[in-house]
Amino acid sequence: MRRATHLGFVAAAVFTVMVLVAAVPFWLNRSVNVMLAQARAELLAQQRLDDILTSVRDAETAQRGFIVTGNDAFLEPYEQARRTLPGALHEAKEKARTDAERATVWRISRLVDLKLAELDETIQLRRHAGFEAAERVVSSLRGKLYMDELRRIVAAEQVRGKARRDALRADLLARSEKSFYVSVAATAANILVLGVLLLVVTRVLRERRAAAAQLEAQAGELAQAVALTTRHNRELTVVAELLRAVDAVPSVAAAGLVLARAMPKLLPGVAGTLFLLRDDDNQLDREAQWGTPSDQPPVIDIDACWALRHRARYRTAGHGEPACAHYRTPVDDAPGRLCIPLVTHDDLLGMLHLEGLATGPGQDEQERVAVTIAEQFALALGSARLRESLRRQSVLDPLTGLFNRRHFDAALKRELARARRKNVPVSLVLVDIDHFKRVNDDYGHAVGDAVLRTIAQQLRQGIREGDVACRYGGEEMVLLLPECAAADARARAEAIRVALATVTPNPEGEGPERITASFGVASYPVHAQDAESLFWAADKALYRAKQEGRNRVLMGA
Ligand SMILES: Nc1nc2c(ncn2[C@@H]2O[C@H](COP(=O)(O)OP(=O)(O)OP(=O)(O)O)[C@@H](O)[C@H]2O)c(=O)[nH]1
Incomplete structure (x- = not known):
């Protein structure tokens, strides 16, 4: 704004200077014109006097011719002079510019009148009194005196006029010269001023252009920063949602599905596969996939991946770079791959394999996002693993891997309530190893524990999905069989009993050659109506089985 005001002042000043500079030659030209007009008027005045003198002279010549010849034809110029001279004299008087001029014209006018009167007199004499009478008047030299005086005055006036014209011409020449130099100087000054103005305007425009370019660049940077922040915020929101979702999942496997749903939002157009490390193993299972990934094996070894081996991300952009063993398609056919190990607290949890990442500009940005997701997901996954492990520990028996008594009590109540609601049976099978004390003894x-694990394994194998096998306490175990009537429960217990007698109790070392167990079976609703009575009925049947010689299945009463 201030710069614009300055520019306005400069323009106004330049305009004023230019007007003044242009006015000087104009003024000089004007004075030259005045002088020219003066010179022209001078010439005209002289011309008028010359014309008057010439007319008088012609009239005198005509008088002489008439007097000598008496022929009227000679009088024509005289008549002409008498007609024109009054007008010429009047005009001369009118146009006289100074008092001196006016006085001179008056004197001439009087002499012309006298001369014309003398001519008139002589002509009349010649006409009426003859040649001699006219000759006498002419010879008196009165007319000659008039003419001489008239010539003298006009000649003097010519001399004065010429002097005035010479002075005017000299002045005119001097002024023309001055006017020329002033014009040249004014033009030069104008060019100079215009040049300065042009320079100032160019500079101002250049500065404005630079300022505009700077503003544009700043606006561009700002827009980029805003876009980046918006993108980061969006990523943060999605990552936060992802972490919240992983936090809420019931199992580590479910966390993989949550990741597969979030990834297309975080890295659009990028396909991927999540591998998770098995517990106490060097193998990873393909847990989840998104986008259109290339063929990936369902199970991979840690050694199959550069990223897993080195615990650092590994990128292949194509062009013959070494491929990981789990790539089933050549590197060049699926460029822009990235393997990121999922590590938390130095524990390897799995690996994120991404495909179709940018291989040119935008590569670093995508990799940054991918690494952030992998780090955050690994943390969430670690927590999910821990939660799952704690949950398992709280319901599982650590020695046998069967559910513990707390879980059994809750499961029994739940299944009984469901059986009542759905009007279906539910059975319990109590299992007690025969003479187990002897094994220990x-x-x-240690061998006793191994035998317990073998039997637990047999129980797990002998039941259906949905049935619950628990270690109730010591060497006593229990099977909860939902929607299983008494006869079926008995048959199932019998099958387990028979199978048990055929397995090696401790496959890892020494121990008894065979082991047997006794089974007590009770079912809702035939043997009892509530949890406690049902358990009691099964326990009584087990007791009877022991009493009756062990290695048998007995039904509750
Ligand atoms: N090794 C091992 N032994 C256990 C465990 N829990 C209970 N026992 C043992 O199991 C044995 C149970 O013995 P008893 O209840 O006398 O019965 P039994 O020897 O199996 O004889 P019967 O049941 O009458 O056939 C005890 O010696 C317990 O110490 C366990 O977790 N590990």
């Missing part, structure tokens, strides 16, 4: 507790 003969081979030690």
Whole structure:
């Protein structure tokens, strides 16, 4: 704004200077014109006097011719002079510019009148009194005196006029010269001023252009920063949602599905596969996939991936770079791959394999997003794993891997309530190893534990999905069989009993050659109506089985 005001002042000043400079030659030209007009008027005045003198002279010549010849034809110029001279004299008087001029014209006018009167007199004499009478008047030299005086005055006036004209011409020449130099100087000054103005305007425009370019660049940077922040915020929101969702999942496997749903939002157009490390193993399972990934094996070894081996991300952009063993398609056919190990607290949890990442500009940005997701997901996954492990520990028996008594009590109540609601049966099978004390005594507790694990394995194998096998306490175990009537429960217990007698109790070392167990079966609604009575009925049947010689299945009463 201030710069614009300055520019306005400069323009106004330049305009004023230019007007003044242009006015000087104009003024000089004007004075030259005045002088020219003066010179012209001078010439005209002289011309008028010359014309008057010439007319008088012609009239005198005509008088002489008439007097000599008496022929009227000679009088024509005289008549002409008498007609024109009054007008010429009048005009001369009118146009006289100074008092001196006016006085001179008056004197001439009087002499012309006298001369014309003398001519008139002589002509009349010649006409009426003859040649001699006219000759006498002419010879008196009165007319000659008039003419001489008239010539003298006009000649003097000519001399004065010429002097005035010469002075005017000299002045005119001097002024023309001055006017020329002033014009040249004015033009030069104008060019100079215009040049300065042009310079100032160019500079101002250049500065404005630079300022505009700077503003444009700043606006561009700002827009980029805003876009980046918006994108980061969007990413943060999605990552936060992802973490919240992973936090709420019931199992580590479900966390993979949550990731597969979030990834297309975070890295659009990028396909991927999530591999998760098995517990106590060097193998990873393909847990989830999104986009249109290339063929990936369902199970991979840690050694199959550069990223897993080195615990650092590994990128292949194509062009013959070494491929990971889990790539089933050549590197060049699926460029822009990135393997990121999922690590938390130095524990390897899995690996994120991404495909179709940018290989040119935008590569770093995508990789940054991918690494952020992998880091955050690994943390969330670690927590999910821990939660899952704690949950398992709270319901599982650590020695056998069967559910513990707390879980059994809750499951029994739940299944009984459901059986009542749905009007279906539910059965319990109590299992007690026969003479287990002897195993401990003969081979030690470690072998006893191994035998317990073998039997637990047999129980797990002998039941359906949805059935619950628990270690109730010591060497006593229980099977909860939902929607299973008494006869079916008995048959199932019998099958387990028979199978048990055929397995090696401790496949890892020494121990008894075979082991047997006794089974007590009770069912809702035939043997009892509530949890406690049902358990009690099964326990009584088990007791009877022991009493009757062990290694048998007995039904509740
Ligand atoms: N090794 C091992 N032994 C256990 C465990 N829990 C209970 N026992 C043992 O199991 C044995 C149970 O013995 P008893 O209840 O006398 O019965 P039994 O020897 O199996 O004889 P019957 O049941 O009458 O056939 C005890 O010696 C307990 O110490 C366990 O977790 N590990």
